[in-house]
Structures are given as C-alpha cells and as structure tokens.
Amino acid sequence: MSLEIIFLGTSAGVPTTKRSTSSVAVLRKGELFLFDCGEGTQRQMMFAGVGFSRETYIFITHLHGDHTLGLPGLIQTMDMVGRAKPLRIFGPPGIRGFIEFTVRSVGAKPSYGLQISETSTPGSILEAKEYIVRTALAEHGSFALAYALEEKQRPGRFYPEKARALGVPEGFLWGRLQRGHNVRLKDGKIVKPEEVLGPPRRGLKIVYSGDTRPSEAIIELSKEADLLIHDGTFEGSLSEKAREEGHSTALEAAEVALKAGVKRLVLTHISARYEDTKPLLEEARKIFPNSSIAEDFLRLRLKYED
Amino acid sequence: MSLEIIFLGTSAGVPTTKRSTSSVAVLRKGELFLFDCGEGTQRQMMFAGVGFSRETYIFITHLHGDHTLGLPGLIQTMDMVGRAKPLRIFGPPGIRGFIEFTVRSVGAKPSYGLQISETSTPGSILEAKEYIVRTALAEHGSFALAYALEEKQRPGRFYPEKARALGVPEGFLWGRLQRGHNVRLKDGKIVKPEEVLGPPRRGLKIVYSGDTRPSEAIIELSKEADLLIHDGTFEGSLSEKAREEGHSTALEAAEVALKAGVKRLVLTHISARYEDTKPLLEEARKIFPNSSIAEDFLRLRLKYED
Numbered sequence: 001m002s003l004e005i006i007f008l009g010t011s012a013g014v015p016t017t018k019r020s021t022s023s024v025a026v027l028r029k030g031e032l033f034l035f036d037c038g039e040g041t042q043r044q045m046m047f048a049g050v051g052f053s054r055e056t057y058i059f060i061t062h063l064h065g066d067h068t069l070g071l072p073g074l075i076q077t078m079d080m081v082g083r084a085k086p087l088r089i090f091g092p093p094g095i096r097g098f099i100e101f102t103v104r105s106v107g108a109k110p111s112y113g114l115q116i117s118e119t120s121t122p123g124s125i126l127e128a129k130e131y132i133v134r135t136a137l138a139e140h141g142s143f144a145l146a147y148a149l150e151e152k153q154r155p156g157r158f159y160p161e162k163a164r165a166l167g168v169p170e171g172f173l174w175g176r177l178q179r180g181h182n183v184r185l186k187d188g189k190i191v192k193p194e195e196v197l198g199p200p201r202r203g204l205k206i207v208y209s210g211d212t213r214p215s216e217a218i219i220e221l222s223k224e225a226d227l228l229i230h231d232g233t234f235e236g237s238l239s240e241k242a243r244e245e246g247h248s249t250a251l252e253a254a255e256v257a258l259k260a261g262v263k264r265l266v267l268t269h270i271s272a273r274y275e276d277t278k279p280l281l282e283e284a285r286k287i288f289p290n291s292s293i294a295e296d297f298l299r300l301r302l303k304y305e306d
Numbered sequence: 307m308s309l310e311i312i313f314l315g316t317s318a319g320v321p322t323t324k325r326s327t328s329s330v331a332v333l334r335k336g337e338l339f340l341f342d343c344g345e346g347t348q349r350q351m352m353f354a355g356v357g358f359s360r361e362t363y364i365f366i367t368h369l370h371g372d373h374t375l376g377l378p379g380l381i382q383t384m385d386m387v388g389r390a391k392p393l394r395i396f397g398p399p400g401i402r403g404f405i406e407f408t409v410r411s412v413g414a415k416p417s418y419g420l421q422i423s424e425t426s427t428p429g430s431i432l433e434a435k436e437y438i439v440r441t442a443l444a445e446h447g448s449f450a451l452a453y454a455l456e457e458k459q460r461p462g463r464f465y466p467e468k469a470r471a472l473g474v475p476e477g478f479l480w481g482r483l484q485r486g487h488n489v490r491l492k493d494g495k496i497v498k499p500e501e502v503l504g505p506p507r508r509g510l511k512i513v514y515s516g517d518t519r520p521s522e523a524i525i526e527l528s529k530e531a532d533l534l535i536h537d538g539t540f541e542g543s544l545s546e547k548a549r550e551e552g553h554s555t556a557l558e559a560a561e562v563a564l565k566a567g568v569k570r571l572v573l574t575h576i577s578a579r580y581e582d583t584k585p586l587l588e589e590a591r592k593i594f595p596n597s598s599i600a601e602d603f604l605r606l607r608l609k610y611e612d
Contacts, residue, residue, distance in 0.1 A: 014386045017352050021379070039379040040346045046323050065382050065412030073327070073345040073375050080320045098411050105404050106371030107448065142413065 003028050003204050003302045005227065008044035009036075010294040012233050012247075012271045013066045019296055020044050021066035022269060024208060024229060026149060028131070031055040033149055035208040035229075041070030042077050048297060052078045053085065057126065059133070060091030061210025062144035063098060071099055076108035086113030090125055090133075092143045093118045119145060122217065131203065136221035138212035140246035146210055146218045148225065151203020155180045155193065157306065162196045204302050207262070211269060213243065214252040222260035226302050230256060232267025232293070235279045250280040254287035268294040309334050309510050309608045311533065314350035315342075316600040318539050318553075318577045319372045325602055326350050327372035328575060330514060330535060332455060334437070337361040339455055341514040341535075347376030348383050354603060358384045359391065363432065365439070366397030367516025368450035369404060377405055382414035392419030396431055396439075398449045399424045425451060428523065437509070442527035444518035446552040452516055452524045454531065457509020461486045461499065463612065468502045510608050513568070517575060519549065520558040528566035532608050536562060538573025538599070541585045556586040560593035574600035 004027040011019035021038025025048065032054040034041070045052070052074075061067055071089070078087060087110075089099065096116045103110070119125050119135055122145070126133040131151045138144035158178045160170070168174065168191055173183045180193050207222040209215075209230040222228045233247035242249045248256070250267055257265035265288050267280060274280060277293040284291035310333040317325035327344025331354065338360040340347070351358070358380075367373055377395070384393060393416075395405065402422045409416070425431050425441055428451070432439040437457045444450040464484045466476070474480065474497055479489045486499045511531040515524050518537050528534050539553035548555045554562070556573055563571035571594050576583060583599040590597035 069379050
C-alpha cells in the first residue's frame with residue numbers, strides 16, 4: 001500500500017506555459033483526493049491519466065480563482081463522460097454558492113450526486129474506516145483552510161513464530177489475526193490479535209497548506225507528517241511582498257517544516273517570476289534539507305517504512 | 307496587411323489531451339479579436355504568444371461552459387500582468403451576470419475597464435474605421451450568436467502612370483491619394499483619388515458560427531466570406547445526434563460553406579470521439595473541397611488577393 005501524489009498545477013495566481021494553476025491529486029486505494037481545482041485541472045487530470053470515475057473528494061482551500069475555476073468544467077466533464085458515483089466537495093463558506101451558480105449558468109446539469117460541504121471551523125471533516133481528513137485555519141487575508149489527510153493506525157507487525165507457538169495453523173486464521181480479529185482454534189482456545197502482533201503502526205499523513213503565511217495552526221496540523229506541501233510563492237528577499245499578499249517564502253515554509261518535524265517538504269504555488277527555482281530550493285534546504293520544488297506532473301509515492 | 311487566425315481551442319464540450327475547449331484568436335493590425343473563451347484559454351494564449359495587453363475584443367457565442375469558463379481567469383490574469391487598456395466583451399444576455407458574479411466571487415478586481423455588452427438581436431455590434439462586427443442568430447437550442455468580422459472596402463488600386471500623367475510628383479502626395487484624400491498641386495490644380503485609383507476593393511471577412519445547426523441566417527451572414535469557421539462536431543452518420551444536440555455534421559457544415567460561397571471552410575468543435583479526423587475531412591471535402599479540420603495552435607493567414 002502506498003499513497004501517490006501527483007502535482008497537477010503548481011503556479012501562483014498567474015499560470016505559465018510550464019505551470020497550471022493550483023491542484024494536487026492524491027491517489028489512495030483507488031480513491032482520488034483532489035486538493036484545489038484551478039482552471040485547467042480537468043485537462044491536467046487527462047494528461048496525468050487520473051480519470052473521472054473514481055470515488056473522488058475535492059478539498060478547496062479558499063475561493064480565489066486560481067484555486068476554484070477548474071470546478072465547473074470538471075463537474076461538467078465528469079457528467080459528460082458518464083460519471084455515476086457522487087462527487088463530494090469540501091471548502092470554505094461560499095463554495096456552494098460559487099459551484100451552484102457557475103454550474104447552472106454554464107448549462108451543466110450533473111446527473112450524479114453533487115455533495116458540497118462548507119467548513120467554517122477547523123477540525124475533522126471526513127472520516128472513513130482507514131483515514132481522516134482534518135482542516136486548520138490558514139492565514140491568507142481571506143478565509144482559507146489547510147488540509148491534512150491522515151491514515152489511522154494500522155495493526156502492528158505480525159509475528160508468525162508467536163502464532164505458531166500458540167498453535168494457530170498458517171493460512172486463513174493468520175490473516176484474520178493480522179486484520180485485528182480474535183480467532184478460535186479447533187480445541188476451542190481463543191487467540192487475540194495482540195498476542196501475535198506488535199504495537200499498532202502509524203499510517204501515512206499528508207498536509208496541504210494552500211495559500212498561507214507561516215502559521216502555528218498549520219505547524220500543529222503538520223506534526224510528524226510524511227509530506228508537507230506548502231505555499232512557497234517567493235524567495236526570502238521578497239518577504240515583505242509575501243507578508244502583504246498572504247503567502248510564504250521558501251525560507252518560511254522550511255521553518256514550518258522544521259518546527260512540525262515533517263519528513264519531507266514540497267514547495268508549490270511558485271510565482272511566475274521564477275523560471276529557475278534554484279534560489280527557492282537552496283534557501284529552503286539550508287533550513288530543511290529534505291525540501292523540493294513542485295513542478296507540474298511531478299509524482300511522489302509515499303510508502304510505509306515498517 | 308493580413309489577418310492571422312490562431313485556433314486556441316478546438317474541442318467539443320469535453321476537452322482532450324490534444325484539444326482545449328473553444329476559442330479562436332484573430333489578430334489584425336495589433337488588435338486581438340477572441341471568439342469564445344473556454345476553460346484554459348489564458349494558457350493557450352501564452353503557448354501561442356498572443357499576449358494580454360493588446361486592444362482586445364472578446365465575442366462569446368453562448369453561455370455553455372466550454373465557451374465561457376476561461377473568462378474569469380483571463381480577466382484576472384490580464385489584471386495581474388498589469389493590463390491598462392479596457393477590455394470589451396460581447397455576448398448573449400446573461401454574459402454580464404456570469405462575468406460579474408465569477409470575477410467577484412474569485413476575488414478578482416480588475417483595475418482596467420471591463421465593458422460588457424449583451425446582444426439579444428442580430429445585427430452590427432461593433433464598428434471601427436476599417437471593420438465591422440455583425441451577429442446572426444445561431445440554432446443551438448439555447449440562445450446563441452454567430453459572428454462576422456468584416457473589413458470595410460479598401461481604396462482601389464493605385465495607378466502610378468495616371469498620377470504621373472496628371473502631374474502628381476512621386477512621394478507624399480501619392481500616399482495621400484492612395485488613402486483617399488484630394489491633393490492640391492503646386493499649380494493649384496486639385497487631383498481627386500478616383501482619378502488615379504481603380505474601383506474600391508473588398509476587405510477580408512471571417513465568420514465564426516459557434517455551436518449551431520446549419521442555419522439560413524449563418525449562410526446569409528457568411529456570404530462570400532474568406533473564411534468560415536463552422537461547428538463540425540460530428541460525421542454525417544451521427545446526423546440524428548447532431549440534430550438533437552444542436553450541432554452540425556461535417557457534411558452539413560460543408561453545405562453551408564457551399565451555399566454561402568465562402569473561399570475556405572475550417573471545421574471546429576470536434577467531438578472527443580475523433581482521434582482521427584479523416585472521416586470528417588473526407589466528408590466535408592466531397593461537398594466543399596477547400597475544407598480543413600481545426601487543431602489547437604493551427605495558424606492561418608488571410609491576405610488580400612488584389
């Protein structure tokens with residue numbers, strides 16, 4: 001099992017020939033988690049081979065156009081290619097009105113279900129058997145959310161020798177124990193999972209900051225994440241501009257990563273002024289060595305280490 | 307002088323990796339005429355090197371998303387790159403509300419002037435010294451317009467031998483006569499342009515049908531156009547589907563071109579089902595030999611023949 005992350009759009013407000021506006025796709029066991037949906041996201045999904053029919057959750061950080069303008073076209077295309085599953089969209093207050101107005105006014109009438117949830121207070125917004133999605137408030141001038149996709153604890157490591165010693169025959173019963181169920185042996189004895197498993201293991205965790213100043217809430221949200229995808233619009237010498245516009249410098253993003261103790265940092269929302277992103281990268285790596293700069297169609301795979 | 311036409315998006319409702327949604331740019335003496343503005347048009351303009359600062363007129367045929375969803379992002383980007391000139395947008399009733407809502411809700415506040423004109427009856431909508439833009443009603447189910455960009459008559463051919471015979475010295479005065487002004491010679495004699503020019507010559511004419519069934523109004527609008535860009539969504543065998551969805555087959559578009567006596571036909575709004583467009587092309591050419599199929603970034607140049 002692993003999580004695959006595909007950067008679909010990595011520009012700041014103005015796209016370039018190399019960078020489309022913001023969107024990051026995360027694939028997990030066939031499900032698609034889309035963070036932001038700037039103009040052109042549907043075509044970026046086509047180029048990346050992501051597909052329109054999966055179980056899909058879209059998380060919008062804030063209402064600025066470079067994070068939202070791909071929604072109506074994507075919603076329309078999903079309908080035209082025959083999507084049947086409902087589409088769930090989460091975002092800040094106002095996202096429902098934006099979607100309902102635009103979808104109606106461009107003549108789209110999706111026949112699949114469209115479930116839109118507005119979030120005005122930070123916390124858990126989606127919980128499934130194996131993962132949870134939480135938000136924190138970002139600091140961007142206008143109302144903005146950061147998102148964490150966090151897998152729940154997985155069962156501990158399975159020790160075959162312990163199972164054998166307890167008389168559990170190899171096969172079906174081992175699998176049940178590994179998945180956390182009690183099993184009953186032929187002699188009537190009950191074996192519990194904790195007798196054959198190590199301590200529960202942590203799952204993977206990804207945080208997407210959206211557009212933001214460095215923020216204590218996002219540091220808290222990002223604690224020990226395997227991957228932090230953070231606003232890195234400018235280099236340190238433009239820190240005044242970053243402050244004014246509600247963005248972070250590469251240096252500030254690296255400090256967030258360091259404080260949160262994440263494993264890896266990827267900077268995105270890169271200003272169009274940086275055709276060469278080396279200055280951003282060098283600056284970030286001085287503070288946080290495991291940093292990199294997103295580019296469109298960059299793919300990362302996160303795997304369990306234990 | 308010439309007109310340059312750049313196809314920025316040539317797909318039907320659903321884009322593909324090869325085709326972006328509808329938009330055609332026409333460049334004339336530094337001015338930009340943009341017909342439709344589907345999602346992604348701003349980036350297509352970047353790839354084509356069209357630029358965001360020109361005198362620009364945008365003409366929207368109808369409110370479906372694949373013709374409009376590039377507007378808010380383009381308007382926002384033009385502002386972010388410092389556009390100063392006002393932007394004029396023409397379209398059907400509802401286009402103003404669509405633009406005002408989307409631009410406001412995505413947080414854009416263009417500092418250049420945005421002049422939006424809604425057109426509910428066909429006729430002339432824009433007249434400049436050298437050209438006129440007219441509309442006709444298309445037949446697409448919902449309200450839709452077709453547009454003609456038509457240059458006015460140009461002065462006739464200049465005959466140097468006639469000018470010399472009348473005693474007009476080569477140089478500045480020849481230029482004035484060519485541009486249609488009387489000139490006074492040193493001996494006080496007046497020479498009129500018609501004494502040295504042939505009959506007025508026609509200008510160039512381009513028609514963009516937008517999404518439509520074959521229509522008498524569009525045939526009338528297209529009379530003797532140098533270029534007709536027409537809906538050619540389907541091949542003839544899907545004529546029932548074309549009728550139901552308010553589109554044209556390649557065959558029907560070719561018949562329109564033939565009846566209107568245009569010089570050249572380019573089919574666009576190509577259904578995603580045609581990875582190979584040969585069937586459409588062959589069908590159109592049987593009826594109207596000078597047909598071709600648009601593709602993204604196809605460039606045509608129309609020149610005066612006389």
